[in-house]
Amino acid sequence: MSSTPSTSPSTASQPAAVVTGASSGIGKELARLAASEHGAILLVARSSDLLTELATELEPLCDAVAWLSADLADSDAGDRIEAALAERGWHCDVLIEAAGIGFVGPAWETDRADQVATVDINIRALTDLALRFLPGMVKRRSGGLLLVGSISGFFPGPNMAVYYASKAYIRSLSLALHAETRQAGVTVTCLAPGFVTTPFLGLSGLRPTRMRKLLPRITPEQAARAGWRAFRAGRSIVVPDTTTRLVVSVMRMLPGNLATRLIRRLQS
Numbered sequence: 001m002s003s004t005p006s007t008s009p010s011t012a013s014q015p016a017a018v019v020t021g022a023s024s025g026i027g028k029e030l031a032r033l034a035a036s037e038h039g040a041i042l043l044v045a046r047s048s049d050l051l052t053e054l055a056t057e058l059e060p061l062c063d064a065v066a067w068l069s070a071d072l073a074d075s076d077a078g079d080r081i082e083a084a085l086a087e088r089g090w091h092c093d094v095l096i097e098a099a100g101i102g103f104v105g106p107a108w109e110t111d112r113a114d115q116v117a118t119v120d121i122n123i124r125a126l127t128d129l130a131l132r133f134l135p136g137m138v139k140r141r142s143g144g145l146l147l148v149g150s151i152s153g154f155f156p157g158p159n160m161a162v163y164y165a166s167k168a169y170i171r172s173l174s175l176a177l178h179a180e181t182r183q184a185g186v187t188v189t190c191l192a193p194g195f196v197t198t199p200f201l202g203l204s205g206l207r208p209t210r211m212r213k214l215l216p217r218i219t220p221e222q223a224a225r226a227g228w229r230a231f232r233a234g235r236s237i238v239v240p241d242t243t244t245r246l247v248v249s250v251m252r253m254l255p256g257n258l259a260t261r262l263i264r265r266l267q268s
């Protein structure tokens with residue numbers, strides 16, 4: 001396990017925020033926001049160098065910062081995150097799950113391993129962590145989950161089928177968990193952005209499709225701020241940016257498979 005020691009001596013069962021995907025983009029911005037409100041924070045991603053850099057930046061903002069280099073596609077990643085908390089005497093009070101991947105292209109042409117990895121990271125690992133830490137939150141009647149979905153979660157997504165389906169899963173899971181836990185003093189919020197200017201847009205092979213020309217882009221700071229505000233207000237879901245929210249609302253009113261056909265055209 002590759003991780004830093006806490007930057008201050010640990011105290012028994014100190015509440016901590018855990019942020020996956022903290023090395024970049026929306027997760028990094030959410031980590032900055034969480035650090036300013038939490039005593040302790042654990043940053044998780046694969047890129048050790050970027051996590052070290054962020055940990056150094058966040059040190060003055062909170063009592064203790066630690067990071068863990070973990071590949072969420074590994075089946076033991078959840079155990080390692082839990083162990084990293086336990087060895088510091090921390091428990092997960094707020095879990096922010098921003099790590100996510102996606103690949104563009106017809107499902108039958110796109111690399112199968114990449115598509116299965118999308119399920120592993122966006123669905124399996126995300127669920128594993130949520131279900132690990134949620135029982136403790138309910139027991140303590142404190143904290144919650146902020147799960148990063150996408151507007152892709154509202155529709156089937158031809159040309160990015162597995163990614164859209166994974167985000168539909170996150171949206172559905174978030175809304176159900178929100179309903180289950182709302183009387184238990186715990187918040188579950190889904191942050192569902194449209195286009196955000198992060199490395200994700202390049203990594204996933206997204207070319208400037210009609211979809212990207214149609215919808216505005218927001219910064220990761222704007223997306224994170226909207227998500228954090230919604231989480232703090234106990235909301236179940238938030239789509240940052242008014243135009244994107246409007247487009248999603250209109251498309252959801254389209255009859256039959258019209259939205260799917262439209263997305264197919266827009267994604268080409």
Ligand SMILES: NC(=O)c1ccc[n+]([C@@H]2O[C@H](COP(=O)([O-])OP(=O)(O)OC[C@H]3O[C@@H](n4cnc5c(N)ncnc54)[C@H](OP(=O)(O)O)[C@@H]3O)[C@@H](O)[C@H]2O)c1
Pocket residue numbers: 020021022023024025026027044045046047048050070071072073098099100101102121148149150151192193194195196197198199200201203220
């Ligand atoms: N950008 C957009 O337009 C947009 C729109 C809607 C939703 N989203 C969602 O927002 C979330 C964050 O994406 P982003 O836009 O901020 O992209 P990003 O800058 O590329 O960040 C992705 C994060 O996920 C981490 N990650 C990827 N694979 C991982 C793995 N196998 N194990 C552990 N961590 C892994 C990356 O860290 P390492 O590479 O260091 O591991 C990185 O910190 C994703 O869930 C994405 O689906 C993005």
